[in-house]
Amino acid sequence: MSKKGRHGTRAGGFTRGKKTREAIIDCAMHIAASESLGAISIGRLAKELKITKSGLFIHFGSKEKLEEAVVTRASEIFFGHVLGPAEDEVKAGMERLWALCDSWLQFVEDRVLPGGYFFTGAFFISAEQHSFIAQRIREVAHEWVNALRKAVDEGRHRLELQIDVNARRTAFELNSLLLGAQWSRLLDHSDHSKAHLAILAKLKSLATEKIPSDVFDSVTAWRHYLDNRDS
Amino acid sequence: MSKKGRHGTRAGGFTRGKKTREAIIDCAMHIAASESLGAISIGRLAKELKITKSGLFIHFGSKEKLEEAVVTRASEIFFGHVLGPAEDEVKAGMERLWALCDSWLQFVEDRVLPGGYFFTGAFFISAEQHSFIAQRIREVAHEWVNALRKAVDEGRHRLELQIDVNARRTAFELNSLLLGAQWSRLLDHSDHSKAHLAILAKLKSLATEKIPSDVFDSVTAWRHYLDNRDS
Numbered sequence: 001m002s003k004k005g006r007h008g009t010r011a012g013g014f015t016r017g018k019k020t021r022e023a024i025i026d027c028a029m030h031i032a033a034s035e036s037l038g039a040i041s042i043g044r045l046a047k048e049l050k051i052t053k054s055g056l057f058i059h060f061g062s063k064e065k066l067e068e069a070v071v072t073r074a075s076e077i078f079f080g081h082v083l084g085p086a087e088d089e090v091k092a093g094m095e096r097l098w099a100l101c102d103s104w105l106q107f108v109e110d111r112v113l114p115g116g117y118f119f120t121g122a123f124f125i126s127a128e129q130h131s132f133i134a135q136r137i138r139e140v141a142h143e144w145v146n147a148l149r150k151a152v153d154e155g156r157h158r159l160e161l162q163i164d165v166n167a168r169r170t171a172f173e174l175n176s177l178l179l180g181a182q183w184s185r186l187l188d189h190s191d192h193s194k195a196h197l198a199i200l201a202k203l204k205s206l207a208t209e210k211i212p213s214d215v216f217d218s219v220t221a222w223r224h225y226l227d228n229r230d231s
Numbered sequence: 232m233s234k235k236g237r238h239g240t241r242a243g244g245f246t247r248g249k250k251t252r253e254a255i256i257d258c259a260m261h262i263a264a265s266e267s268l269g270a271i272s273i274g275r276l277a278k279e280l281k282i283t284k285s286g287l288f289i290h291f292g293s294k295e296k297l298e299e300a301v302v303t304r305a306s307e308i309f310f311g312h313v314l315g316p317a318e319d320e321v322k323a324g325m326e327r328l329w330a331l332c333d334s335w336l337q338f339v340e341d342r343v344l345p346g347g348y349f350f351t352g353a354f355f356i357s358a359e360q361h362s363f364i365a366q367r368i369r370e371v372a373h374e375w376v377n378a379l380r381k382a383v384d385e386g387r388h389r390l391e392l393q394i395d396v397n398a399r400r401t402a403f404e405l406n407s408l409l410l411g412a413q414w415s416r417l418l419d420h421s422d423h424s425k426a427h428l429a430i431l432a433k434l435k436s437l438a439t440e441k442i443p444s445d446v447f448d449s450v451t452a453w454r455h456y457l458d459n460r461d462s
Contacts, residue, residue, distance in 0.1 A: 035360065036267065036269060038267060038269030039269070116354070117355065117356055120355045121355030121356040124347030124348065124413070124414070125266070125348055125352040127346070128347070128417065129266065138418065141418050169428075169429070172426075172429075173425075175415075176407040176408045176414075177411075178407075179410040179411055180403055180406050182355070183354070183355070183407075184403055186358035187358065187376065194400050195407075198403070198407075
């Protein structure tokens with residue numbers, strides 16, 4: 001019993017420690033999302049989380065390690081909200097391409113990681129740097145653009161997109177519209193309707209006759225088409 | 232003569248002081264361009280410029296004042312290279328719209344302010360903040376997007392662009408392509424050819440019959456058209 005008790009205490013301590021660690025990452029991630037990784041300070045975190053500075057150091061050892069943990073957590077959230085849902089096996093080709101763009105816009109709109117830092121601002125700032133963090137952020141950008149290209153190719157093979165559609169160019173144009181949508185939203189709180197319409201116009205211009213052209217006329221028409229095309 | 236001498240010394244001191252101030256701003260601006268304003272530190276500047284920390288403080292009093300001077304200088308450079316040339320009175324409408332986009336791409340390509348911070352990264356990070364600096368960066372973004380919109384409207388009035396072209400939507404799409412071009416360049420050093428072609432395709436889709444449609448087929452054809460259309 002005494003063993004069990006000790007074990008219980010240890011496990012409890014471990015769980016509490018893990019919880020504190022998670023809370024620190026979460027708090028730091030929200031500071032970074034709105035203000036950049038540079039805005040994270042041990043003093044500020046200690047104050048916001050009501051723990052001592054030495055208590056913080058037990059969990060990360062250095063500010064750099066904490067920043068790495070924040071970027072890793074932010075990537076997991078990005079993949080979970082944006083790439084994950086689009087990788088659903090039910091989706092393929094043009095539907096997947098749309099899902100990638102739509103989830104990206106939804107991610108911004110829902111302020112999952114509020115502000116413009118993750119991963120747009122962070123990417124623009126760190127792209128020419130050589131730290132672990134900069135490298136991780138570039139990896140996220142690469143995975144993202146590769147997912148777009150792959151979905152374009154899949155759309156071509158499924159004969160939904162014209163056979164001569166250039167995957168790199170299309171991925172570039174769609175990614176541009178998403179960056180522009182986030183930019184506009186940050187500038188004047190504009191909604192994503194301009195981006196949605198521009199994405200549909202782009203898809204329409206590249207689609208084969210397999211897809212009726214009027215389904216690209218509005219987001220509602222397009223979603224209705226996707227929901228009903230197999231029935 | 233002694234008065235003249237004193238005056239001469241004072242003026243010399245003033246000039247030297249101004250030169251040092253300029254050198255500090257310049258050095259800090261290049262650090263910020265590649266790494267963000269947060270990367271500027273008094274210690275680093277003192278080391279790079281081989282002056283004392285107290286010597287630096289004489290010129291700015293606080294790091295915040297120095298950051299403000301850096302953002303002001305960077306805006307002047309952005310306007311001088313991008314908005315200024317496009318505001319040339321000889322240009323108007325579609326030519327001005329093209330000049331705005333082309334100068335923006337050239338600004339990135341020439342690494343006038345190297346890296347991705349000014350003003351893209353800086354904007355994405357600071358758009359939801361309330362400091363003087365964040366406000367100044369938003370002003371640059373507003374002036375930029377307004378210049379694009381105004382050039383679209385001018386193109387409509389000159390009957391170069393179709394009368395029902397939406398200036399906000401067109402400015403959004405062109406700005407998106409520019410952001411995407413900078414993003415791609417930072418990711419894999421790709422050139423701006425995808426962006427140039429996408430911009431020309433966009434202009435072609437909005438142009439009236441006043442402009443021969445084959446001039447949008449390549450950057451060379453378009454530049455040749457602009458250079459010769461009045462002759």
